[in-house]
Amino acid sequence: MERSEEYIKNERKKEWRVELQKKTKAKDRMSIERVHMTERAPEDRIKSQRIEVNKGLTAEEAMVEATRCMDCVNPTCMEGCPVSINIPKFIKNIERGDFLQAASVLKETSALPAVCGRVCPQEIQCEQRCFYVEKLHQPAVAIGYLERFAADFERESGKISVPQLAESNGIKIAVIGSGPSGLSFAGDMVKLGYDVTVFEALHEIGGVLKYGIPEFRLPNAVVDVEINNLRRMGVKFITNFIVGQTESLDDLKKEGFKAFYVGSGAGLPRFMNIPGENSNGILSSNEYLTRVNLMGADAEDSDTPVLRGKNIVVVGGGNTAMDSVRTAKRLGAEKAMIVYRRSEEEMPARIEEVHHAKQEGIEFSTLTNPIEYIADENGRVKQVRVQKMKLGEPDASGRRRPIPIEGFEYIIDATVVVVAVGVSPNPLIPNSVEGLDVSRWGTIEVVKDKMQSSIPEVFAGGDIVRGGATVILAMGDGRKAAANMNIYLKEKYLSQKVEN
Amino acid sequence: MKEFNSLDDILDFAINEEQMAADFYTDLAAKMQNQEMKEIFEQYALEEIGHRPKLEAIKKGKQYKVAEDKIVDLKIGDYLIDVDAEKTNITYQEALILAMKKEKAAFKLYNDLATITTDMASKKVFLMLAQEEAKHKLRFEIEYDNNILTEN
Numbered sequence: 001m002e003r004s005e006e007y008i009k010n011e012r013k014k015e016w017r018v019e020l021q022k023k024t025k026a027k028d029r030m031s032i033e034r035v036h037m038t039e040r041a042p043e044d045r046i047k048s049q050r051i052e053v054n055k056g057l058t059a060e061e062a063m064v065e066a067t068r069c070m071d072c073v074n075p076t077c078m079e080g081c082p083v084s085i086n087i088p089k090f091i092k093n094i095e096r097g098d099f100l101q102a103a104s105v106l107k108e109t110s111a112l113p114a115v116c117g118r119v120c121p122q123e124i125q126c127e128q129r130c131f132y133v134e135k136l137h138q139p140a141v142a143i144g145y146l147e148r149f150a151a152d153f154e155r156e157s158g159k160i161s162v163p164q165l166a167e168s169n170g171i172k173i174a175v176i177g178s179g180p181s182g183l184s185f186a187g188d189m190v191k192l193g194y195d196v197t198v199f200e201a202l203h204e205i206g207g208v209l210k211y212g213i214p215e216f217r218l219p220n221a222v223v224d225v226e227i228n229n230l231r232r233m234g235v236k237f238i239t240n241f242i243v244g245q246t247e248s249l250d251d252l253k254k255e256g257f258k259a260f261y262v263g264s265g266a267g268l269p270r271f272m273n274i275p276g277e278n279s280n281g282i283l284s285s286n287e288y289l290t291r292v293n294l295m296g297a298d299a300e301d302s303d304t305p306v307l308r309g310k311n312i313v314v315v316g317g318g319n320t321a322m323d324s325v326r327t328a329k330r331l332g333a334e335k336a337m338i339v340y341r342r343s344e345e346e347m348p349a350r351i352e353e354v355h356h357a358k359q360e361g362i363e364f365s366t367l368t369n370p371i372e373y374i375a376d377e378n379g380r381v382k383q384v385r386v387q388k389m390k391l392g393e394p395d396a397s398g399r400r401r402p403i404p405i406e407g408f409e410y411i412i413d414a415t416v417v418v419v420a421v422g423v424s425p426n427p428l429i430p431n432s433v434e435g436l437d438v439s440r441w442g443t444i445e446v447v448k449d450k451m452q453s454s455i456p457e458v459f460a461g462g463d464i465v466r467g468g469a470t471v472i473l474a475m476g477d478g479r480k481a482a483a484n485m486n487i488y489l490k491e492k493y494l495s496q497k498v499e500n
Numbered sequence: 501m502k503e504f505n506s507l508d509d510i511l512d513f514a515i516n517e518e519q520m521a522a523d524f525y526t527d528l529a530a531k532m533q534n535q536e537m538k539e540i541f542e543q544y545a546l547e548e549i550g551h552r553p554k555l556e557a558i559k560k561g562k563q564y565k566v567a568e569d570k571i572v573d574l575k576i577g578d579y580l581i582d583v584d585a586e587k588t589n590i591t592y593q594e595a596l597i598l599a600m601k602k603e604k605a606a607f608k609l610y611n612d613l614a615t616i617t618t619d620m621a622s623k624k625v626f627l628m629l630a631q632e633e634a635k636h637k638l639r640f641e642i643e644y645d646n647n648i649l650t651e652n
Contacts, residue, residue, distance in 0.1 A: 274581065277581075401572075401574055402574070421651050468650065468651075
């Protein structure tokens with residue numbers, strides 16, 4: 001897909017765009033207030049894990065919000081998008097009421113628009129680069145809300161378009177892991193004519209989108225539609241298949257796969273290594289969320305239940321911590337609390353998620369660090385000893401680090417503790433493939449922007465390279481890897497020199 | 501308990517401690533299955549050896565002073581359980597815990613020696629050595645804070 005600056009400019013000069021540009025004066029566009037996302041009331045939504053918090057925009061709201069977009073000559077918002085969506089083009093299609101065309105523009109470069117419209121941190125990416133923020137210091141055009149609107153409209157209309165595909169070249173490509181990075185890569189490669197098979201270790205496709213992100217933020221049905229879209233494009237999916245165990249990379253090579261994209265993610269939970277951490281009732285956020293999101297443990301009659309309790313303590317301040325603590329609330333916790341050793345300002349979670357958590361009655365104990373878990377006579381956790389912290393003076397890097405306040409320790413009651421302090425890369429591929437360069441963090445080393453590993457036919461991206469990042473950055477890696485693997489394969493197998 | 505009869509004695513002891521720490525990391529490096537972890541422990545060993553010239557320079561008469569500002573103690577390692585140094589598959593998180601605890605123990609040793617000694621010149625040397633170890637510990641704590649405690 002052509003994405004040059006000239007292409008973007010020419011698109012902007014199309015007759016319908018010029019007509020729209022003239023239709024509404026700049027000052028009238030700027031006088032419109034940013035749309036507010038309608039949410040389900042906290043007391044209603046916490047009744048179920050499956051009730052989505054945000055309701056989405058109506059067509060009228062979307063068209064008005066789209067009118068705010070200035071259709072800038074130099075759309076800086078696009079520079080903030082890791083998958084380079086033609087943002088003004090899809091938004092202007094919404095403004096003119098052609099919602100299906102808007103969805104089609106999204107799919108030119110994004111395999112998962114309905115997902116990204118829900119979980120991307122637009123406030124630090126495209127929206128942060130919006131004209132309104134950069135030049136007017138006003139709220140950005142709600143690009144994320146509009147993306148979700150267009151993708152949802154298409155899905156609900158039933159008129160789901162399939163992007164244009166190149167003629168098949170018969171070259172077999174294996175994708176290891178069906179998370180956002182693998183799916184994004186698969187989408188681009190199938191468009192280029194490759195024969196793509198995605199291998200997934202679990203019984204469901206979607207990786208972290210399914211096992212990690214709760215349905216109140218991202219319904220599985222939304223993910224499934226995007227996956228089915230890839231199926232319709234020709235991507236094959238094989239579940240319950242662990243590359244490195246079920247079969248090795250070499251086995252797959254013997255079966256004719258010419259190149260590999262490793263997007264196996266960061267599914268290895270990290271713990272704090274403090275006393276008592278092995279007590280019963282302390283689990284990783286990976287386990288907690290997977291049991292609920294993937295195995296349906298929120299249902300009373302589930303075959304694979306999860307521990308419930310009155311007092312749930314979740315350790316950490318990222319999105320996973322927010323997902324875990326809000327899940328605990330929905331599972332009936334009377335008191336669900338975040339314990340985080342830095343201040344709220346430094347929480348890596350999205351502001352929206354912290355806001356929603358507070359609305360739902362989640363307690364926040366910041367500048368508080370667990371230092372020991374205390375178990376009962378049966379080895380089951382009953383309390384957490386915590387150390388109160390304060391922020392120190394900025395160090396050489398300018399960062400204020402938390403320092404313990406001498407003598408200020410206390411006890412918090414806990415029936416279940418969920419540890420959400422970060423994840424490490426899945427070790428299976430890094431440990432099982434000879435010749436693969438791996439960092440001290442266990443991540444696969446790749447050539448930056450090419451995503452090619454020390455083994456030329458193995459590319460990698462997403463959390464297995466980054467160690468823990470966002471859905472959209474993982475997708476961006478998938479796109480870069482696809483573009484570069486295409487060059488590599490064409491040169492190697494199709495005797496076609498490709499301009500870089 | 502070891503007796504120190506001169507400042508040179510103290511410095512020789514400290515130089516030997518640095519060498520022992522370097523040997524400890526070199527042995528660990530040799531045991532590691534993972535190449536990257538081998539390199540990390542080799543790097544730690546080099547850092548320990550790198551502390552020697554400063555001590556040797558002081559022994560030869562180079563002036564030193566004990567900074568008045570206390571080195572920040574994030575106390576990250578204080579709450580963590582010990583890592584089994586006999587393992588052959590130590591992770592990077594565990595390597596940092598090992599290093600933080602080792603530096604803390606060295607700091608405590610010199611600080612305790614400074615507390616119990618009555619000779620002011622010796623006290624000053626011990627305090628300087630304690631400060632050096634506190635700096636080394638802080639270097640590992642910052643690495644742990646930046647890379648392991650990313651979501652906490």
